[in-house]
Amino acid sequence: MNEYELNKSTGEVQVVEKDDLKEFLDWWLENKITFPPKENSTIYQGDTFGVVLYRKPPFQVELFIVKPGKEIKQHIHPNVDSYEVNLAGYIEFTCDGKVYCDGTPVRVKPNAWHGGLFPKGGSFISVQKWINGVEPKFVGDDWVAHDGSKTYDESTKI
Ligand SMILES: [Fe+2]
Numbered sequence: 001m002n003e004y005e006l007n008k009s010t011g012e013v014q015v016v017e018k019d020d021l022k023e024f025l026d027w028w029l030e031n032k033i034t035f036p037p038k039e040n041s042t043i044y045q046g047d048t049f050g051v052v053l054y055r056k057p058p059f060q061v062e063l064f065i066v067k068p069g070k071e072i073k074q075h076i077h078p079n080v081d082s083y084e085v086n087l088a089g090y091i092e093f094t095c096d097g098k099v100y101c102d103g104t105p106v107r108v109k110p111n112a113w114h115g116g117l118f119p120k121g122g123s124f125i126s127v128q129k130w131i132n133g134v135e136p137k138f139v140g141d142d143w144v145a146h147d148g149s150k151t152y153d154e155s156t157k158i
Pocket residue numbers: 075076077114139
């Protein structure tokens with residue numbers, strides 16, 4: 001839903017696009033409320049461990065820890081809009097061909113190619129909004145990659 005803003009000097013009404021994912025990110029980072037699902041709240045795949053910290057559709061927060069020397073190959077999540085937030089360690093995060101290393105939350109739009117290098121291991125938080133009516137689940141199960149893998153787990157075995 002959009003909001004409207006009155007420009008008091010011109011009297012014109014402007015449409016302000018509401019970004020509820022950004023609002024959710026700010027709220028969650030400030031409050032860090034945990035609300036994991038009763039089932040399927042952890043994953044152990046390849047060299048990555050994960051836990052769902054919060055799930056209330058369409059929003060979800062997942063925490064991941066990746067072992068040293070590992071790479072998450074370039075991929076997209078067709079049904080997820082997200083922010084990726086570096087929590088600990090040095091991570092070379094790539095999104096749409098740009099490299100991010102400074103820890104600033106990175107917006108990963110649906111269908112944006114992204115991946116990461118973890119030379120010494122690292123941990124990050126994925127703050128997500130699921131779209132197209134798809135229920136939140138492990139984000140690595142909403143996966144498309146150049147190598148043909150359909151899940152993160154598959155990509156670690158190719
Ligand atoms: Fe991803």
